[in-house]
Amino acid sequence: MTGHLPRPARLRPADLLRIGLIGPRTRRLRSALSALGIALGIAAVVAITGISASSQAHLLDRLDRLGSNLITVSPGEGYDGTKVPLPREAVTMLGNIAPVEQVSATADTGANIYRTDLVPSNQTNSLRVLSARLDLLRTLRGQLAAGRWLDRGTERLPVVVLGAAAADRLGVTRPGTKVWLAGEDLPGAWYGVIGVLEPNELVPEIDDSVLVGTPQAVRALDGARTPSTVYLRTHPERVREVQEVAAATANPAQSSTVAVSRPSDLLKARTETNTALTGLVLSLAGVALLVGGVGIANTMVVGVMERRGEVGLRRALGARRGQITLQFLIEAVLLGLFGGLAGAAMGVVVVYGYAAVQDWPAAVPLAWVVAGPAVAVLVGTAAGLYPALRAARMSPTGALRSA
Amino acid sequence: MSESRTTGESRTTSESRTTSEYGRRQPPVLLLDKVVKEYDGDPPLRILHDIDLTVARGELVAVVGPSGSGKSTLLSLIGTLDRPTSGRIQLEGHDLTALSDRQIAALRARSIGFVFQQFFLLPGLTTLENVATGLLYTGETVGRRHERAVRALREVGLAHRLGHRPDQLSGGEKQRVAIARALVGRPGLLLADEPTGALDTASGRGVVELLLQLNAQGTTVVVITHDRDLAASFPRRIGLQDGRVEFDTGNETPAPEPEPVSGPGPGHSAWRRPAQEGTA
Numbered sequence A: 001m002t003g004h005l006p007r008p009a010r011l012r013p014a015d016l017l018r019i020g021l022i023g024p025r026t027r028r029l030r031s032a033l034s035a036l037g038i039a040l041g042i043a044a045v046v047a048i049t050g051i052s053a054s055s056q057a058h059l060l061d062r063l064d065r066l067g068s069n070l071i072t073v074s075p076g077e078g079y080d081g082t083k084v085p086l087p088r089e090a091v092t093m094l095g096n097i098a099p100v101e102q103v104s105a106t107a108d109t110g111a112n113i114y115r116t117d118l119v120p121s122n123q124t125n126s127l128r129v130l131s132a133r134l135d136l137l138r139t140l141r142g143q144l145a146a147g148r149w150l151d152r153g154t155e156r157l158p159v160v161v162l163g164a165a166a167a168d169r170l171g172v173t174r175p176g177t178k179v180w181l182a183g184e185d186l187p188g189a190w191y192g193v194i195g196v197l198e199p200n201e202l203v204p205e206i207d208d209s210v211l212v213g214t215p216q217a218v219r220a221l222d223g224a225r226t227p228s229t230v231y232l233r234t235h236p237e238r239v240r241e242v243q244e245v246a247a248a249t250a251n252p253a254q255s256s257t258v259a260v261s262r263p264s265d266l267l268k269a270r271t272e273t274n275t276a277l278t279g280l281v282l283s284l285a286g287v288a289l290l291v292g293g294v295g296i297a298n299t300m301v302v303g304v305m306e307r308r309g310e311v312g313l314r315r316a317l318g319a320r321r322g323q324i325t326l327q328f329l330i331e332a333v334l335l336g337l338f339g340g341l342a343g344a345a346m347g348v349v350v351v352y353g354y355a356a357v358q359d360w361p362a363a364v365p366l367a368w369v370v371a372g373p374a375v376a377v378l379v380g381t382a383a384g385l386y387p388a389l390r391a392a393r394m395s396p397t398g399a400l401r402s403a
Numbered sequence B: 001m002s003e004s005r006t007t008g009e010s011r012t013t014s015e016s017r018t019t020s021e022y023g024r025r026q027p028p029v030l031l032l033d034k035v036v037k038e039y040d041g042d043p044p045l046r047i048l049h050d051i052d053l054t055v056a057r058g059e060l061v062a063v064v065g066p067s068g069s070g071k072s073t074l075l076s077l078i079g080t081l082d083r084p085t086s087g088r089i090q091l092e093g094h095d096l097t098a099l100s101d102r103q104i105a106a107l108r109a110r111s112i113g114f115v116f117q118q119f120f121l122l123p124g125l126t127t128l129e130n131v132a133t134g135l136l137y138t139g140e141t142v143g144r145r146h147e148r149a150v151r152a153l154r155e156v157g158l159a160h161r162l163g164h165r166p167d168q169l170s171g172g173e174k175q176r177v178a179i180a181r182a183l184v185g186r187p188g189l190l191l192a193d194e195p196t197g198a199l200d201t202a203s204g205r206g207v208v209e210l211l212l213q214l215n216a217q218g219t220t221v222v223v224i225t226h227d228r229d230l231a232a233s234f235p236r237r238i239g240l241q242d243g244r245v246e247f248d249t250g251n252e253t254p255a256p257e258p259e260p261v262s263g264p265g266p267g268h269s270a271w272r273r274p275a276q277e278g279t280a
């Protein structure tokens, strides 16, 4: 019997978890505060990436609804740098291209818009007053936020439909309001607002515009007879084809002065990952994790000092140094894990909340939701290493004596 | 003093012979041979000087002496919490100097129970969990640990306090929980460092009675106390003074086989018996 040495025993994983939880369980507030740093850091990262992803999802959603088969044709610059207007027949010519399914256009006028006739004439709000064809709304798949669109009757009357940003800047929210249209060579006149458009991400220039019927513009507002922008809806699979021939079709004599673009390309570019944002998020995450790690390390160092007696007792009960290390290391890892999980959860809640308020689809950044807690565990490990080794290095007698 | 040292030494030599020749039959639980403990310093601080000591199985020993005489230091060495600067300690027939830290920790987990003046109960755990912690490092399952903890708590008269937390217990109850934690693994050797030091007389007496009871069941018990009255009730007293054994009343009655219950066989010592009783 005496020859038999007891075999060294291992702690079971469940026991390790149990003793790792003693610290956090008995010092709840302190543990929660120490995990807060990591939680906030990870919440911020999840929230920012999630909100950005939700915004992108929203844009793609909108793009889907607005269609990526819209082409705009507008006057470009000639060799001397001046704008070369499109020919008057450009709209008809472009509409005759086989895959073009719809066509519409706007044209410049000589008028500016003011909230009242008392506003000085140089305060134009940088809003453009344009004449619009009746088919413009349908071609752009525009939506009315309020009121009505122009029709055969109202296109001959002193009435306007406001783009979303224009309405905003003028402070007009409902139809029925009167606005003042005047220009350098024009006598001013009151126009009634009959409609306000929803924002349209594909054609932001319409958001900033005030639209008047073509007959009224030509008669009273010095409306141009050449188009300022022609909008084409093409067959969805033949957009490129139309894009290639649009310039030559619009102005066969000077095709190089015609600007052709596909607004959905711009919109798509906006949805692509923003590297500046990613860098910002990563550095933010780095700082937060560093601060969080220091918080955990600090809590652990204090905890180990306070628990010298426990360390001494555990050694007396047969714990090896390695088992003491493991206990405190697991405690730190758990703090990191709790912080990481709480942070990921907070971030997800923020994303859902923000998306709900913005009426966006919520896009939860799964990679970050998973990586957050994983990284937090690594941070917890790093933060716990020194305190854990310090606890293990204590001599049992010293620990018992000083406790 | 010189007399007791002589008897100690003669016993030591006879014991080491016994250990080598008939060791399997009756080794001493504890054997110290010229044990010296120094702490670093210039010159080194010598706390214990050439301590020779033998404790046989089933003994009940009081270590007395003034504060600072080295009692706790001696108990740490016996309890394998610290290693001597020189000299040899044999526990259960194992020469501690020959063992690795890992082996010593395992030996400590199985063979030694500690009781301290400050109890060292973990505040976040219930009475039951605190006692079960006494088996944590032996590799037993949690179910088995709790089962044995309940039994140990019943033995110290605290079966009705299983779910209480340390701060809900009186000092005497706390120390009884600590004793339950020390005895739950049925160690052959129970070491108590001033177990009544933080208790009032009545609770202190209860604790001492518990220790006596454990000893009567076969556990070897070494108790440190600076209370000479209390020590007087112990069959063997060892007096420390300035790190030396001042007197040792000796184990005149060298604890004949404490086998009130029929043992499992000659190869088995009383040391192990209660634990095996549990497994049977």
Ligand SMILES: Nc1ncnc2c1ncn2[C@@H]1O[C@H](COP(=O)(O)OP(=O)(O)O)[C@@H](O)[C@H]1O
Binding pocket: A398, B039, B040, B045, B047, B065, B066, B067, B068, B069, B070, B071, B072, B073, B074
């Ligand atoms: N780590 C240490 N370093 C230096 N001296 C120590 C250390 N531990 C204990 N001592 C000294 O050893 C002596 C004996 O201490 P101790 O064994 O605790 O005495 P007792 O338990 O008899 O009161 C004391 O003088 C104490 O100051």
Ligand SMILES: [Mg+2]
Binding pocket: B071, B072, B073, B193
């Ligand atoms: Mg002491």
